[in-house]
Amino acid sequence: MNIVLGTGPLGLSVMEELLRRGEPVTMVNSSGKGPQLEVVKVIQANLMDEGQTRQVMKGAKVIYQCASPAYHKWDSLFGRIQDHIVNGAAASGAKLIVAENLYMYGPVETVMTENLPFAASTKKGRVRGEMSEQLLQAHLEGKVQVAIGRGSDFFGPRVVNSSVGERFFMPILKGKPSSVFGDPDKKHTYTFIEDFGRALVTLGSHEEALGKVWHVPNAPAVTTRQFADLVGRVVGVSSSIKPMGRMMLRIGGLFIPAARESIEMLYQFEEDFIVDSSKFSSQFGMTATPLEESIAKTVAWYRSKA
Template sequence: MEVILGAGPLGRAVMKELLRRGKKVRMVNSSGRANVPDGVEVMQADLMSEGGALTALKGAKNVFQCAQPPYHKWDGLFQKLMSNITKAAAHHKTNLIMGDNLYMYGEVIGSIHEGLAYEASTRKGKVRAEVARELLDLHRKGTVRVTIGRGADFFGPQVENSYVGSRFFTPVAAGKSISLLGNPDALHTFTYIDDFGRALVTLSEHEDAFGQVWHVPNAETVSARRFAELAYEVAGHSPRIGTMGRGMLRLGGLFIPAAKEVIEMLYQFEQPFIVDSRKFVQRFGEEAGPTPLRTALTETVAYYRERAKK
């Protein structure tokens, strides 16, 4: 049994890949409801309790951790969530595959690779660093077998709340205007959600992947402006691109907690944010590499076009 914690876009991408490989899948979320293919078990569990996590992981060979607390409530809740999950994984002797991001590195000059120190000064970056250190320490102690796959800002079908989620692709697909954060001409790596899900499944199937951090494969890095231009191009529309700075985010943060939380992470969009994922491709081969950017954008725009018809 393969267990996925969280039924959001990453959890669903993992589910899709596991089913493609003929695996039996259980999805776990707080509601016990999810629109999934026939044969996929959906379980309700409160992962913020030790008992809920123990129940969710029962019978699992691998558990894919794709769940997280609300974005503006990470500090404290994320650590508790991970403590419950790791205790349950240790109890059931389950492999833990962590879907992670890149906040723990902080502001980086040059490419972002797995050998960097965790030097985040932001609150959310410090939380991610604390969680990653604890996971790798538990692996070293032999408490839980852990591997960590890290992606950048992700996009793709069913991705709603990412920087390049529905607020980006819904207007692009309709030929309407968008606003980009920070410096739109700074290079920025984006991760296609299906590549992220496939990479986590690949990690779960290789013994030597455990005890290590891996940056999942990404297509070529382009500027946010170029990313948007390509999205408009595959949608068949002329680009209509504006910008949004700190002032507008602060104003939005008065009404939307998540907007306020974005401000401390804005450095990622004000300077080059280039992710190095060569380690993954060198180990697992070119066939494990990323979906070409234009292909990924075409699939994403098609999804949002179909959604708009409903």
């Protein structure tokens, strides 16, 4: 049995890939509501409760961890949630495939590879680093079998809360300027959500993935301005952007906790932010969806939503 924790965009992308492979899927979230599919079971559980977490993992073969607390509650909740998940996976004897981002590396002046040291000085970066170290240590100790897939800022169908989410795509679809973080002329790696989901399922189906960190496949990095131009080309409009700096985020943060929490991560958009995912592609033969194709799929989803 495959269990997917979280029914956000990434969890649903993992679900879709498992279904494409003919695998049974059970989804877990805090509401018990989810995709209305006969072949998918949705279970309600509070991952802050270790007993409930262990219960929903019984009988699992592979557990895909795609759940997270509210962005502004990472430091107080995320570590405890992971502890419960690790203990539940260990009790069930399941492989644990964990989705992570790149916060633990901190500001870098080079292309990011999996062997970079953790040098984060931000609050959320330190949380991510500590959690990742704990996962790998649990694997080394033989407590649980773990593989980690790390992705950059993602986009795609159902991705709303992202630097290239709803507030990026919808203005372009309406022929209006799109707000972007930092310097739009610095290169940035963006991860297509469907590639992320496919990569995690690939890790879950290969024993050689265990005990290691993998950057999931990404298309070549482009500047955010170039990314917006590609969206405009698909939409059939001339795109325009308006950079959003620290001051604007501070003003927004007075009313929106997520905006306030984004300020410390703005460094990712102020210099080149390029991820090397060649290790994954070389090992498993999977490459990223070309940007033109992934953006077209994303635009189609936003149009259907509108």
